[in-house]
Amino acid sequence: MSAHSVVSVRPKDEEAAGSDSLNYKSKEAPIRHLTDAEYEKRVLTNLGLIRVAGMDKALHLSVGNRYSVVTSVFFVPYIILEIPANVFLRKASPKLFLSAIVFLWGCISIAAGFVKTWNQLAALRALLGVLEAGFFPSCAYLITLWYIRREVQFRLALFTLIPDRNTFLTPEETGFVKNRIDEDRGDAQFDTLTVQKALAYTCDLKLWAFGLCFMCCTFPAYSISFFLPTIIGGMGYSVRDSQLLCSPPFVFGAVYALVVAYFSDKTVKRGPYLAFNALLGVIGFPMLAYCKGNAPRYIGTFLALAGSSANMPGVLAWQANNVIGQSKRAYSSALSIMWGGIGGIMAALVFRQKDAPKYVPGLIATLVSQIFMIVIIAILSVYFYMRNKAVKNGTKGVIEGKEGFLYTL
Helix, strand or coil, X not given: CCCCCCCCCCHHHHHHHHHHCCCHHHHHCCCCCCHHHHHHHHHHCCHHHHHHHHHHHHHXXXXXXXXXXXXXXXXXXXXXXXXXXXXXXXXXXXXXXXXHHHHXXXXXXXXXXXXXXXXXXXXXXXXXXXXXXXXXXXXXXHHHHHCCHHHHHHHHHHCCCCCCXXXXXXXXXXXXXXXXXXXXXXXCCCXXXXXXXXXXXXXXXXXXXXXXXXXXXXXXXXXXXXXXXXXXXXXXXCHHHHHHHHHHHHHHHHHHHHHHHHHHHHHCCCHHHHHHHHHHHHHHHHHHHHCCCHHHHHHHHHHHHXXXXXHHHHHHHHHHHCCCCHHHHHHHHHHHHHHHHHHXXXXXXXXXXXXXCCCHHHHHHHHHHHHHHHHHHHHHHHHHHHHHHHHHHCCCCCECCECCCCCCC
């Protein structure tokens, strides 16, 4: 199940490197990616599927807001610890740090099979949130460090990882990689994240805008993950059929996300793709909420899930493309994913038990989030266009303190 990414060095890069140019395909082949680990731990903790399979009755999760508590408690430590985890990652060995997280995640997932009460399940979910705070933001940050801007989104979509402290490249090859990064954005050198820098980054409004966009991606994604089996079951299908019918929308969403990421990287455009993906949600969620008959409602899940699946790596790529400096990238990545955790809490709380199995109010809320995201994308795109134009015309200074740097639209 491992996904092996390939960095394509364009001919002009190879010519510039001369005899020292790298064949990235051969160098990345033996790398142990964590995509399969991320996939497997998400399967092990997919509450939506486990709930309809019998956990709901065994732990009495339909009583009051128990299911909402169990789902939302995961995100509290996840949100709080993301930025500290990224700071710690920069001081520790990514190889050991991430390996320990995956091992502990497996232990807790096994323990979850022996819980007797919903309170015990909630406690284990909180511990998983602690571990996830160190895993997902760290992976996203490291990917943006390794690749140049036109390569980032496809790798984020695959969710592969190559640690910065590598043992598989020679010093000359490592230098080649750093040169590519310097030519692209000029920030291959490590810089320490200090309190003063963090305060300065906090005042950069575009980082908060990226965070809000990521929240608008994770809100529908988590909503579908947590509640789609229940919604499909409410259409009259058995537990087995409900679980089977949940798979095709996720497969379609994954394929669509990779296709969008490929063309987004190829064209080096982010905003237009993000807006189009959000528009799919604007179409899909009302279909799921209001259409008569199971067929159009089920089609709505494909559109809604495809849009949010493609937009999560898209937003992370957009924010990474438009900041300079490793410390700022670490802070920005963690901040965005922190807002993503808030989207998870929203999904757990807005989809209330009393609205089951259709969850119409929750679906309306996800629709509003997609419209809100389109508005933010439009504002950011106009701002980036105007700043780029001002720099080209010489009427304003440099962007992000880097001569020649332009925002990715």
